[in-house]
């Protein structure tokens with residue numbers, strides 16, 4: 001078994017490479033003697049940088065080419081930020097390990113201000129996520145939200161050039177890239193409910209590769225997997241597609257799982273929230289219940305308007 005080489009298909013962004021190397025090291029630690037190599041590739045999502053993601057096909061763009069590489073036998077596994085993995089999954093593939101979650105909160109990054117509350121009216125805040133935009137506009141209507149694309153380094157450069165007074169990024173990305181010192185404030189989930197799976201790294205491979213699936217098992221972090229299962233079940237019930245203002249965030253308190261969900265209008269004019277607590281064994285059911293609560297409040301109409 002250990003004379004096999006495991007090839008990890010990865011995007012070439014700094015964060016993707018960090019995550020792929022993290023999985024490479026974890027696999028080598030779990031299976032001494034196993035050889036693990038990276039296969040870096042650029043995807044359509046990485047190449048088209050000048051168009052808002054929602055307009056060009058959304059999250060799936062970052063993943064399809066990695067799956068093609070696995071189908072063609074050029075790679076064995078793909079490593080993803082769980083946040084970027086659509087809930088609808090091709091039949092040939094499965095997520096066979098979810099690694100321990102990094103800080104899931106959104107980060108407030110600014111050179112001049114300490115937190116959202118300190119921003120004067122009219123300040124320009126950069127984010128490309130409709131989820132962050134919706135919550136910012138709902139909680140801080142006096143701020144101006146401006147689109148912000150690119151990988152983490154590009155976004156920070158745009159802030160430093162003065163195009164924004166502050167930007168919102170995922171804490172996890174900054175921490176993993178050694179830039180935790182750029183985080184001025186961790187935004188509380190009450191102010192910015194994180195995205196489904198934010199901060200968690202997942203490992204995808206073909207469902208017919210049972211030897212590989214066995215090798216991935218020690219990399220699975222059960223608490224993280226449980227939380228992400230609840231969050232993704234909510235998204236699936238909502239049929240939450242690529243770029244929609246949906247937040248979903250689960251916490252474990254002992255054996256009890258606490259799931260909060262949010263669906264809103266991108267302009268912040270509506271923001272629906274729901275939450276449930278229950279035993280961790282019912283993670284998926286909690287997700288469905290929170291989704292149905294949101295649908296009963298009118299989430300369906302909001303989402304349908306967005307998909308039009």
Ligand SMILES: NCc1[nH]cc(CCC(=O)O)c1CC(=O)O
Pocket residue numbers: 015081082083084168169170171172173197198199200
């Ligand atoms: N949407 C892009 C993306 N996908 C994953 C991360 C890093 C954090 C994570 O692993 O969830 C980011 C950057 C960001 O949102 O600021």
